[in-house]
Amino acid sequence: MPELPEVETMVRGIRPHITGRKIRHMRICQTACKPLTLTPPAQKLTALVAGRTIERVERLAKRVVLVLSDASHLAIEPRMTGLMLLSDPPSVQHLRIEWQLAGAGDYPSLWFWDRRGLGTVTHFGPGQFEQKLKLGQLGPDALLATIDDWQTICHATSRPIKVLLLDQKRIAGIGNLYASEILHRTRIHPETPSDQLTADQIAGLRANTVEVLEEAIRYEGSTLSDGTYRNALNKSGGYQNAHRVYDREREPCSTCGQGSVVRIVQAQRSTFFCAVCQPKPKRRRPKRNRR
DNA sequence: ATTAATGTTCAGAA
DNA sequence: TTTCTGAACATTAA
Numbered sequence A: 001m002p003e004l005p006e007v008e009t010m011v012r013g014i015r016p017h018i019t020g021r022k023i024r025h026m027r028i029c030q031t032a033c034k035p036l037t038l039t040p041p042a043q044k045l046t047a048l049v050a051g052r053t054i055e056r057v058e059r060l061a062k063r064v065v066l067v068l069s070d071a072s073h074l075a076i077e078p079r080m081t082g083l084m085l086l087s088d089p090p091s092v093q094h095l096r097i098e099w100q101l102a103g104a105g106d107y108p109s110l111w112f113w114d115r116r117g118l119g120t121v122t123h124f125g126p127g128q129f130e131q132k133l134k135l136g137q138l139g140p141d142a143l144l145a146t147i148d149d150w151q152t153i154c155h156a157t158s159r160p161i162k163v164l165l166l167d168q169k170r171i172a173g174i175g176n177l178y179a180s181e182i183l184h185r186t187r188i189h190p191e192t193p194s195d196q197l198t199a200d201q202i203a204g205l206r207a208n209t210v211e212v213l214e215e216a217i218r219y220e221g222s223t224l225s226d227g228t229y230r231n232a233l234n235k236s237g238g239y240q241n242a243h244r245v246y247d248r249e250r251e252p253c254s255t256c257g258q259g260s261v262v263r264i265v266q267a268q269r270s271t272f273f274c275a276v277c278q279p280k281p282k283r284r285r286p287k288r289n290r291r
Numbered sequence B: 001a002t003t004a005a006t007g008t009t010c011a012g013a014a
Numbered sequence C: 001t002t003t004c005t006g007a008a009c010a011t012t013a014a
Helices: A004-018 A041-050 A128-134 A149-156 A161-165 A174-184 A199-218
Strands: A023-028 A037-039 A054-060 A063-068 A074-078 A082-083 A093-099 A107-113 A120-124 A261-266 A269-274
Touching: A004 A054, A004 A063, A004 A082, A004 A199, A023 A041, A037 A041, A041 A120, A074 A082, A120 A128, A149 A161, A149 A199, A161 A174, A161 A261, A174 A199, A174 A269
Parallel strands: A037 A120
Antiparallel strands: A023 A093, A054 A063, A063 A074, A074 A120, A082 A107, A093 A107, A261 A269
16 A cells, blocks of 8 residues: 555654664565565575665655665565565565564564565665666655646646646655545645646645645554555554545545545546535636637 | 455557 | 556455
8 A cells, every 4th residue: 555654654663673784684485476576586686685784764755765885775665565564464474575684673674564465676786776766767756846846747747637646757655545635635626637727726736745645644654444554563554544535435525514525536546536625627718718 | 256455567549 | 749548467355
């Protein structure tokens, strides 16, 4: 499930316990039938990582990044069901990778757990990270994007704003859950063509994106009904109780009290919104009305 | 047996 | 060139 707030929670959870510690061994667990996508493949990857010290732990969009002592980077992408854990995995058979840490510390190992196994782990040599991933693949981070960034992003396409919010190449970190929450709070209909948004709406979008994501981080992320998402110590998040529209189809809108939450499908993903709070945009007046 | 699920990517068509 | 669709990856629960 992890979107930006869940990945940020993972990073904050593991950072104090693994920063400055040396990776004695990176072990690919044999319990899972199908292996994760590892780049480079397992043998080469484990050799590159062994013996390195973890200098820093950072979040890049929806990835956890370990910065290693040789200036290389290890990027872990949890995708749908991946978790970074220090202890207490929800199940043993879905443990995929163990980083055994040297020296004294509260936890002997860092783990990657992934039920569906869609996650990826990618190693970047010194200098490759910025070039190949940071600059090449991702738009500005959703917590850092300026109004100018947002203006440029929205003006560049006629795609529906909900679909644009999910495009990591344009704006990085927002996923399906938070896209619905952000648009509801900004009172924008999810099918609005992005290039028809007014300057005020775009400013609101930026402000509410930061507000929703920071609030979700304070709650340590959203654990949905399937219970998959957990923090580094296998504790649930709390933000699911604060969702105003996501997964609340047919419930009355908590904001206006008038409408009820409806579900539509955009780009094969569920979108939740309130038709009263988020009315369909009026069609643009054609220019022929000028005299 | 069928469907949907927080993410990403690719091929192919309009 | 842009946009959209469907499928794929693999697993589980309703």
